Amino acid sequence: MKLNLALAQINTKLGDVEANLEKHLAYIEQAKAEKTDLLVFPELSLTGYVLQDLVAHVAHKPVDDDPVFKHLLNASRDLDLMVGFVDEDSRHRFFIASAYLSGGKVLHVHHKVYLPTYGLFDEGRFFASGDSVRAFDTRFGRMGMLICEDFWHASPPYLLWLDGADIMLLSSASPGRGLNDKEKLESARWVERVTKAYASMFTSFVAHSNRVGYEDGLHFWGGAMALDPNGETIAHGPYNEEALTFAQLDLNQLRRTRARLPLLRDERINLTASELQRILQK
Amino acid sequence: MTNLSINTNLAREILTGFVKSEITRIGISRAVIGLSGGIDSALSCALAAEALGAENVLAVRMPYKSSSKDSLEHAQLLIDQLGIQSVTIEITEMVEPLFKLDPNMSAMRKGNIMARERMIVLYDQSEVFKGLVVGTSNKTEILLGYSTLYGDSASALNPIGDLYKAQVRQLSRAMNIPAPIIDKPPSADLWEGQTDEKELGFTYEEVDELLYLLVDQRYSPLEAIEAGFDKTFVEAVTRRIQRNQFKRMLPPVAKISNRTIGYDFLYLRDWGT
Incomplete structure (x- = not known):
């Protein structure tokens, strides 16, 4: 089975959700x-990224x-979508969020x-942090989503892998520095090194979509x-320009790679769990 | 020896992109730059010309009667090479009446007055040309506070403020800034024979290396001394950085309300664009 993936590295208007939605719809048509x-x-x-006091306004x-x-x-009735937004829960906490939309449903x-x-960075000042890392089923198999700093830590991709994700969708607004x-x-x-490492170590597909453009002096570098x-x-x-990057994922490659390199089969989750228990009890 | 060298192609791409984005996103397409004949303003002009097109850049030369002839000529070299627009507005008649009020006025005061007069001319030209004022302060002088507050430090955006002097030189060479501009000793040209390095008491080469360790690499002063820098030099530079923090920020507003500009009224300049 083949999955025709497209990564939209777009520039955004800071705090102007309507204008950004228009751009999304245009890219959707193109894709x-x-x-x-x-x-x-x-x-x-x-x-847009450096929202500060705009957070509540754009949720x-x-x-x-x-x-x-x-x-x-x-x-999303025509193609599956992953979008980045500010999510507001029923008790008015604001989260940096990714939503996977398919067939008209979230x-x-x-x-x-x-x-x-x-x-x-000053995200902790303006946002609540999420408290779960979960894989989910799609019509192309099981996937997981992580956002920028989530995959600067090793544990979230590892958890997604163990939770069954064969395709990891990573997104960033990564300021160049x-x-x-x-x-x-x-x-x-740094980002290219770790995404390559995750694909290799977890014998999984990894896709990374990073924005472009500037916000004040910050520059976002793209490079999906x-x-x-x-x-x-x-x-x-x-790098550094808007683009739609296409990639065909041959999902059968999962089987071929894992037949050769059974890292998933040999992963000792119980060992990890028991050692974590011990470390936590220290 | 610290390696301060940069990938100039990438720097050029990011910095021209910055100039273009930060000017055009508010519906403006032009830039105004005070061109002294020195390397910093030459580089800002070159970046702006590449970002916006030469016809959209106005170089403003603002000599005082004692300004060196070289400065005007070097500025002209760059104007001709880039094909940017230019205007020359002498400030002598504007500043002399103020100088005359106090016959004992120090060179420092006169220098500050000239720097601020140039700011007035530049912002006036900004309105005439419908362009934003692009800054010309590099990271070395911003950290050392080697500038006049509301004078040469004033601008709408600054593409070279994260480049040390050595990196300004490197990028200027890559962008073919005329050699006489790159090779001459840096000077604010506020009085005859002035050079930055004489006034500062150390060379840019030395201080760039130290600043890179203290700022970029987060060395403590002690670690910098252990790395081989002279103790007096490290202490002098550390003191300069601290004492000049006020030049790097807006004046603090006294907080009495629940929401105060500067503390909890937080938006980027690019809000809504």
Whole structure:
């Protein structure tokens, strides 16, 4: 089975959800024309990244009658979508979130678990952190979603793997930093190194969608990537410009790779669990 | 020896993208830059010209009667090379009346007055040309506070403020800034024979390396001394960084309400764009 994936590395208007929704719908049309099965947008693709006091103003609920999600849910009848937004729960806590939409329904919402609040980041000041990492079933198999800092930590991808995700959808609004004499920014090299490592170690498909554009002095570098279960790059988007990057995932590769390299079969979850118990009791 | 060298292609791409994005997103397409004939303003001009097109950049030369002839000529070299628009507005007649009020006025005061007069001219040209003022302060001088508050430090956006002087030189070479501009000793040219390094008391080469360790690599002053820097030098630079923090921020507002500008009224400049 083949999955035609598209990664939309878009620029966004800071705090202008309506304008960003228009852009989403335009990209959806473009992806549809290319017979895309699943279109993945970056972190906070509907709102922009450095929201600060705009958080409450741009929050939406992923439900049928929401003025933004009704359009996206409708579009998801033609192709599956992953979008980034600010989710507001019934008790008015705000989360950085990704929603997976398919067939007019919300299949899963992930709330960002790790909110970077150091250096140039201040997410913990404005957002509540999520408290679960779960895989979910789609018409293409079991998937998992993580948002930026979530996969700077090793445990969330590991948990998704154990929870059955064969396709990991990662999204970022990653500010470029660490320019030196190397070919790429330090931040880009870091992200590419770990996404490649996850695909290799978990013998899974990994797709990363990162935004582009500027917010004040911050610059987002793009460079969308899709990797196969051997850790090889299937597609790599350009840096620093908007693009729609297409990648065909040959899902049978999971079987071939894992027949050769049975890391999943041999993974000793009980050992991990018992050692974690011991460490926690220290 | 610390390696401060940068990938100039990537720097060029990111910084021109920044100039373009931060100007055009508010519906403006032009830039105004005070061009002194020195390397920093030359680099800002080159980045702006590449970002917006040469015809959309106005270089403003603002000599004082004692300004070096070289400064004007070097500025002209760059204007001709880039094909940007230019205007020359001499500030002598604007600042002399103020100088005359106090015959004992120090060079420092005169320097500050000239820097602020240039800011006034530049912001006036910004309105005439319908362009944003692009800054020309590099990371070394911002950290050292080697600037006049509301003078040369004033701008709408600054593409070179995260580049140390050595990196400004490296990127300027990559962008073919005329060699005489890159090679001459840096000077604010506020009085005859002034050079930055004479006034600061150390060279850019030395201080760039130290600042890189203290700021970028988060070395403590003690660790910097252990890494081989002179104790007096480290202490002088550390003190300068601290004492000049006020030049790097908006004036603090005294908080009395629940929501105060600067503390809990938080939006980026790019809000809504």
